[in-house]
Amino acid sequence: MQFSERIKGVKGSAIRELFKVLGNPAIISFGGGNPAKECFPKEWAAETARELIAEKGDVLLQYGPTEGYMPLRKAYLEKVLPPLGIKDATIDNVITMTGSMQGLDLLAKVMINPGDTVLVEEPTFLGAIQIFNIAQANIVSVPMHDDGVHADELEEMVKKHHPVLFYTIPTFQNPTSKVMNVETRKVTARLAAEYDMLVIEDDPYAALRFSGEVMPLIKTFDTSDNVILLTSYSKTISPGLRVACCCGNAELVRKMVIAKQGSDTHSPNLNQALVAEFINQGKMEEHLRFINSVYSKSASVMIDAMRKYFPEWAKFEAPEGGLFVWVTLPEGMDANEVYQRAVKDKLVAFVPGAPFYTKPGICDNTFRLNFSAEPEERIVEGIHRLGDLLKEMRG
Numbered sequence: 001m002q003f004s005e006r007i008k009g010v011k012g013s014a015i016r017e018l019f020k021v022l023g024n025p026a027i028i029s030f031g032g033g034n035p036a037k038e039c040f041p042k043e044w045a046a047e048t049a050r051e052l053i054a055e056k057g058d059v060l061l062q063y064g065p066t067e068g069y070m071p072l073r074k075a076y077l078e079k080v081l082p083p084l085g086i087k088d089a090t091i092d093n094v095i096t097m098t099g100s101m102q103g104l105d106l107l108a109k110v111m112i113n114p115g116d117t118v119l120v121e122e123p124t125f126l127g128a129i130q131i132f133n134i135a136q137a138n139i140v141s142v143p144m145h146d147d148g149v150h151a152d153e154l155e156e157m158v159k160k161h162h163p164v165l166f167y168t169i170p171t172f173q174n175p176t177s178k179v180m181n182v183e184t185r186k187v188t189a190r191l192a193a194e195y196d197m198l199v200i201e202d203d204p205y206a207a208l209r210f211s212g213e214v215m216p217l218i219k220t221f222d223t224s225d226n227v228i229l230l231t232s233y234s235k236t237i238s239p240g241l242r243v244a245c246c247c248g249n250a251e252l253v254r255k256m257v258i259a260k261q262g263s264d265t266h267s268p269n270l271n272q273a274l275v276a277e278f279i280n281q282g283k284m285e286e287h288l289r290f291i292n293s294v295y296s297k298s299a300s301v302m303i304d305a306m307r308k309y310f311p312e313w314a315k316f317e318a319p320e321g322g323l324f325v326w327v328t329l330p331e332g333m334d335a336n337e338v339y340q341r342a343v344k345d346k347l348v349a350f351v352p353g354a355p356f357y358t359k360p361g362i363c364d365n366t367f368r369l370n371f372s373a374e375p376e377e378r379i380v381e382g383i384h385r386l387g388d389l390l391k392e393m394r395g
């Protein structure tokens, strides 16, 4: 069969592939970014879905507007954005999406011609790399450091390549869990204005903060309306609902709506209504307190176990939030080999670092561990087995 140029050579997502392995319940998974199942508001969702259908079934079970379910757009505009420092947006700046993954896909359709340059952090979210590859973009990157990308390196890359967009996950970045400092956030907004470059501020993890100082959004420094904020409810409420919102330039958002018409018509009404109710009933604050206490505990259980069982040459840092711990092995050690043996011999899964890089072979000695999906005893057991394997593999 003849496939399109755009799909040729684009690999399946390493994490989606991993889901196949995870069918085996014996495997301890530090793989995908799955929230803990006890963090889903199940009883509330069951009750609220029943009430919503009883009261608004005629609307919710009908086709809806592509821009999104109005009560959710309004809740995001009036209740979510102002406390984040975004006070001057209007309803035309806001649409809902089927997960922020769809936001990225729509933005790629709207912004990228084949061969256009896009700038990403290195490493970065592999779903974004996949989307930009399918859009046939020329992907260039700026390296991540302990405090995210550095402003001078970012500016140099923007000057040199004039990218159509810069994709960033400034807070608890996937996969590194690093946080961009305030100065670089300001510079990013300035570069967006100076170079008429779109900045995609992908922010699914900032609400999952269990220590440290809250950071201002890049969008709060945006003077040119060139920063678009993507807010996913996957990690905070439920990924299965597939609901996200965005706030960006009205003209850009209108183009996204046109692209979305040809993609899935609109996101599921009932799911959007559930998220709107969650926000409007004021559930989010208490829910975040609860899930952050769960994740804070899981993260420290994982970090304590890593300090105990990992060899000292495996480098990592305790995250202040998010869902991941990023590990760097000594130069020359191949995390993919570790992964193969971990799954086969130790029944432990994680994501090797390679797919988070824009090109093969850049940094094969890294891997990502997720701490939110397994109970504490399995976290300790899995880290113990992984530590043993690392020592076996490198003496």
Ligand SMILES: Cc1ncc(COP(=O)(O)O)c(C=O)c1O
Pocket: 033, 098, 099, 100, 101, 102, 125, 127, 169, 174, 202, 204, 232, 233, 234, 239, 242, 243, 244
């Ligand atoms: C940085 C980042 N962006 C976007 C997504 C996709 O989120 P959603 O479930 O809203 O599509 C993820 C999921 O892991 C992510 O880590």
